[in-house]
């Protein structure tokens with residue numbers, strides 16, 4: 258792992274269940290893990306989409322086969338807050354399976370990233386409680402799972418949660434919100450009670466003991482004469498079978514998708530970095546360093562003194578160290594290293610943690626005015642002030658009937674304000690965003706050139722190479738903003754810094 262990586266944001270979501278608020282820019286830490294109950298059901302439904310997990314369910318919620326909107330809506334509403342250009346809804350759903358299973362003391366299901374969200378509804382074909390067995394088997398087969406795998410997958414899913422009476426009154430016999438018969442007596446524990454109670458004859462699973470027409474679990478479980486269910490009576494076998502079947506379930510993706518290696522927790526990671534011009538001669542460099550702590554307790558005492566709060570995950574304990582320093586305009590900064598007390602230097606694999614001081618985001622002068630007009634201010638070092646500058650803004654769009662955001666990539670030209678201090682000139686540009694786009698993210702690009710080839714001029718024998726002076730492109734990626742914290746009235750953004 259070398260910082261930065263496009264998976265950094267997902268890594269935060271995966272490994273930080275609790276984090277100090279200022280550290281994660283969009284308050285991304287999960288209070289208590291992803292909603293444990295809903296996500297695995299959502300996932301199951303997804304498999305019947307176009308070749309795999311692509312979140313096309315966002316567009317399919319009004320279909321009768323996706324009945325149970327109450328729970329599913331809540332889940333999508335929750336995930337939407339985490340969606341970004343680097344955290345697709347499909348990846349979040351997969352991560353939700355990891356989190357929900359772990360939250361309920363289940364096994365670790367490795368999480369790989371890279372799923373791409375569908376842009377339209379997929380095929381129909383979600384198995385329902387009333388679907389006949391042959392059709393259900395065919396639906397699972399289409400997604401690549403045979404009969405025995407189907408049985409295991411349903412048992413692994415139905416170890417959590419139950420059936421909501423307000424969504425399925427025909428099953429529970431009671432349309433009250435309080436009606437919620439559980440699949441087993443250990444609702445929030447990922448264990449094989451759903452299997453053992455089924456054999457012991459004391460199961461409460463409404464899809465086994467409910468009305469005949471909706472006894473889908475009974476039909477599924479008995480479809481191979483209980484052979485698979487018998488195997489799952491052993492708790493260890495249940496755990497290993499569920500681990501591999503749920504892993505396959507979330508890793509079933511369209512052929513155009515390439516998943517990363519499983520995301521591992523990063524040991525040393527810069528967070529919430531800010532680099533901006535704060536005076537006529539200095540740049541302020543501030544942020545936080547996150548450190549995974551391997552050995553916190555020494556003789557029962559906490560050996561590290563944390564200045565930026567602590568973060569907790571299922572297995573990991575992180576400490577945050579905040580810092581702020583002023584760097585002269587004339588010196589700038591291109592990389593930094595990290596050191597914790599007397600330990601060896603962390604150099605990010607040798608090259609340091611890279612930064613750019615050619616073009617700086619200016620959060621102090623940028624804002625969303627009237628919760629609509631997003632103004633982006635950048636400070637461009639004077640040697641690049643003649644080169645075009647733009648921002649790539651990732652706008653989260655919300656459409657009625659779509660249960661999630663669709664992220665639009667928008668290019669916003671930044672033009673010189675004519676104002677400068679020290680070595681920098683301020684550029685600005687603006688674009689309209691929705692009032693739900695509080696945490697809009699953007700990249701800044703000082704265009705220059707991407708390649709470094711010499712230009713070939715002339716033709717035939719007269720061909721000659723001209724040395725063209727190349728100005729490299731500089732891209733400052735993925736600024737996660739909390740611009741709303743600035744000015745929210747119509748009057749506009751804070752004034753530019755003046756010399």
Ligand code: HEM
Nearest residue numbers: 294297298301325328384385386410411414418419420421
């Ligand atoms: C034949 C296939 C299946 C059918 C017909 C089916 C049907 C249902 C129904 C009707 C509910 C109640 C939903 C609600 O009240 O909101 C439910 C809940 C649930 N299902 Fe399934 N399911 C199937 C397969 C699966 C699979 C493969 C998984 C995951 C691996 C899964 C995971 C869940 C979970 C976790 C819940 C609990 C949701 C909650 O408590 O809010 N299901 N299922």
